[in-house]
Amino acid sequence: MGTIIVAFIVAVLAAAAAAVGTYYYLQHASRSRLRATASEVQRLIEDAEARQRQILLEAKDAALKLREELEHEYQQRRREVERLEHRLQAKEEQLDRRIEALERRERKIQAREKELEEQEARLTQLEQAKLQELQRVAQLTLEEARELVIQQASEEAREAINRQVRDIEQEIKESARQRAQMILATTIQRIASEYVAENTVAVVPLPNDEMKGRIIGREGRNIRALEQATGVDLIVDDTPEAVTVSSFDPVRREIARRALLKLVQDGRIHPARIEEVVEKTRQEVEQIIIEEGERAAMEANVQGLHPDLIKLLGRLYFRTSYGQNVLQHSIEVSLIAGALAAELGADVNVAKTAGLLHDIGKAVDHEVEGPHALIGADIARRLGRSAKIVHAIAAHHGEEEPKTVEAWIVAAADAISGARPGARREMLEAYIKRLEALEGVATSFKGVQKAYAIQAGREVRILVKPDQIDDYGAIKLARDVVKKIQDTLDYPGQIKVTVIRETRAIEYAR
Incomplete structure (x- = not known):
C-alpha cells in the first residue's frame, strides 16, 4: 500500500515537473516569437521610413524639374514678348517717319499748288494786259489778238525746242567723239593681231612654168606620190607660175605647201625624194605645233595642260575662222575671260583655261562628227580637265545651257573676241x-x-x-x-x- 502511494506521489511529481517544464518552454517560445515579431516590425518601420524618404526626394526632384521647365518656358515667352514689342516699336517708328514724310510732301505739294495758282493768275493778268495793249495799239478784235498770241507762243516754243535739240545733239556728238576715241585707244593698246583670210587652198609660187612639168613627172608619178604622201589635192591649172594645194585639213595643207616649196627650191623631184622631204616637213610641222601650243599656254598663263592638249592647241595655229586665226582667238578669249572673272569674283583659273581650250574641238572637227564645242568638251574630259572647265567649253555656243558663272564668262569672251570690229571678215x-x-x-x-x-x-x-x-x-x-x-x-x-x-x-x- 505504501509502495502504491509512493509511486502515485512520484507520478504526480513527475507530472507536475513536466507541466512546469512545458510552461517554461511555452513561455520561452512565446518570448522568442515576440522578439522576432518586434524585429520584423522594426525592419518594416525602417523600410517604410526609407521608402518615405526616397519618395520625398523624388517628389522634390520632380518639383525642381517642373520649376526649371516653367522658368524656361517663362523666359521664352518673355523673350518672344520683348521681340514683338521691339517689332511693334520699330513699326511705329517707321509709320511715324512715313507720316512725317507724307506730311512734308503734302506741305510741299500745297505750296507748289499755291505757287502754280499764283503763277497762273499772273499769266492770266499778263495775257489780259497784252490783249488790251494789242487791242489798243492795233485796234484788233479779241479773236484776232488771241490768234496772234497763239502764233507768237508757237513760234517761240518751236525756237526754244530747236535750240534745246541742237544743244543736246552737240553734247551727244562731243560725248560720242570722246567715247569713240577712248574705245579706239583701248582697242589699240589691248590687241594688235594679224589675221589671214580663211581658205581651204594654198598657192605655191613657182620660178617658171617649166617646174609644173617636173612636179607632175612622167605619167604623173611625182604628183601622185606627193598627193599620196601628204593627203592633199594638187591643182595644176593655167595659172602662170603657181600650183594650188587644196585640203580641208589645214595641217596637211601646210605640210604639203612647205614640202612643195622645198622640192621646188632643191630641184630634185622624184617619188623617193618626195617621201623623204614630206617626212622631214611633217616632223618640222609637228615641232611647230608643239611650240605654238606651248607659246599659247604661256601667253595665256595657263599651266598644267596635258601634252595632247598642247598639240591640239598648236594645230589651231593653222586654222582660221571667218578670217580670224583660231589659236590667236583662243588666247584672246582666255585673256578676256580671265579679266572678266577677276572683275566678277569668279574662278580666274577655270575661266582662263576654258577660254583657251573652248575651240579645241576645231582641231579635230573634220575627223569627229558633232559640234566642235561638244567635241572639245569630250577631249578636255578625257584628258583630265575639271567638270567646270568641261561644262564651260561645252556651253560656249549654247549646245548646253550655261550653269556656272565661268561658263557665261567664256561665252561672253568668245562673243567679244569674234564680234569686235576688225576681228572677223564679213561675207x-x-x-x-x-x-x-x-x-x-x-x-x-x-x-x-x-x-x-x-x-x-x-x-x-x-x-x-x-x-x-x-x-x-x-x-x-x-x-x-x-x-x-x-x-x-x-x-x-x-x-x-x-x-x-x-x-x-x-x-x-x-
Missing part, C-alpha cells in the same frame, strides 16, 4: 544685205527723197524733200532713223546718220 552677201537694210530703214520715212549707205555701211546720208520737211523736221528725222536702226538692225561699231535738206533756186538768163 559679201551679208555685207550687201546690211547696206540694203540701212538704206531701206532710211527710205521708210515720209519725206525722204533718196538714201545712200556709204563708208562700208558706217554712214547713211539721207536727202529729204525741202517742201515736206523743215529744219526742225530734219533734226527729228535723224533721231527717228537712228532709233529705228538701233531697234531693228545688228551692226558692228556705230553708224552715222546725216540728213541733208537743201533748197535750189534755178533760173536761166536768156
Whole structure:
C-alpha cells in the first residue's frame, strides 16, 4: 500500500515537473516569437521610413524639374514678348517717319499748288494786259489778238525746242567723239593681231612654168606620190607660175605647201625624194605645233595642260575662222575671260583655261562628227580637265545651257573676241544685205527723197524733200532713223546718220 502511494506521489511529481517544464518552454517560445515579431516590425518601420524618404526626394526632384521647365518656358515667352514689342516699336517708328514724310510732301505739294495758282493768275493778268495793249495799239478784235498770241507762243516754243535739240545733239556728238576715241585707244593698246583670210587652198609660187612639168613627172608619178604622201589635192591649172594645194585639213595643207616649196627650191623631184622631204616637213610641222601650243599656254598663263592638249592647241595655229586665226582667238578669249572673272569674283583659273581650250574641238572637227564645242568638251574630259572647265567649253555656243558663272564668262569672251570690229571678215552677201537694210530703214520715212549707205555701211546720208520737211523736221528725222536702226538692225561699231535738206533756186538768163 505504501509502495502504491509512493509511486502515485512520484507520478504526480513527475507530472507536475513536466507541466512546469512545458510552461517554461511555452513561455520561452512565446518570448522568442515576440522578439522576432518586434524585429520584423522594426525592419518594416525602417523600410517604410526609407521608402518615405526616397519618395520625398523624388517628389522634390520632380518639383525642381517642373520649376526649371516653367522658368524656361517663362523666359521664352518673355523673350518672344520683348521681340514683338521691339517689332511693334520699330513699326511705329517707321509709320511715324512715313507720316512725317507724307506730311512734308503734302506741305510741299500745297505750296507748289499755291505757287502754280499764283503763277497762273499772273499769266492770266499778263495775257489780259497784252490783249488790251494789242487791242489798243492795233485796234484788233479779241479773236484776232488771241490768234496772234497763239502764233507768237508757237513760234517761240518751236525756237526754244530747236535750240534745246541742237544743244543736246552737240553734247551727244562731243560725248560720242570722246567715247569713240577712248574705245579706239583701248582697242589699240589691248590687241594688235594679224589675221589671214580663211581658205581651204594654198598657192605655191613657182620660178617658171617649166617646174609644173617636173612636179607632175612622167605619167604623173611625182604628183601622185606627193598627193599620196601628204593627203592633199594638187591643182595644176593655167595659172602662170603657181600650183594650188587644196585640203580641208589645214595641217596637211601646210605640210604639203612647205614640202612643195622645198622640192621646188632643191630641184630634185622624184617619188623617193618626195617621201623623204614630206617626212622631214611633217616632223618640222609637228615641232611647230608643239611650240605654238606651248607659246599659247604661256601667253595665256595657263599651266598644267596635258601634252595632247598642247598639240591640239598648236594645230589651231593653222586654222582660221571667218578670217580670224583660231589659236590667236583662243588666247584672246582666255585673256578676256580671265579679266572678266577677276572683275566678277569668279574662278580666274577655270575661266582662263576654258577660254583657251573652248575651240579645241576645231582641231579635230573634220575627223569627229558633232559640234566642235561638244567635241572639245569630250577631249578636255578625257584628258583630265575639271567638270567646270568641261561644262564651260561645252556651253560656249549654247549646245548646253550655261550653269556656272565661268561658263557665261567664256561665252561672253568668245562673243567679244569674234564680234569686235576688225576681228572677223564679213561675207559679201551679208555685207550687201546690211547696206540694203540701212538704206531701206532710211527710205521708210515720209519725206525722204533718196538714201545712200556709204563708208562700208558706217554712214547713211539721207536727202529729204525741202517742201515736206523743215529744219526742225530734219533734226527729228535723224533721231527717228537712228532709233529705228538701233531697234531693228545688228551692226558692228556705230553708224552715222546725216540728213541733208537743201533748197535750189534755178533760173536761166536768156
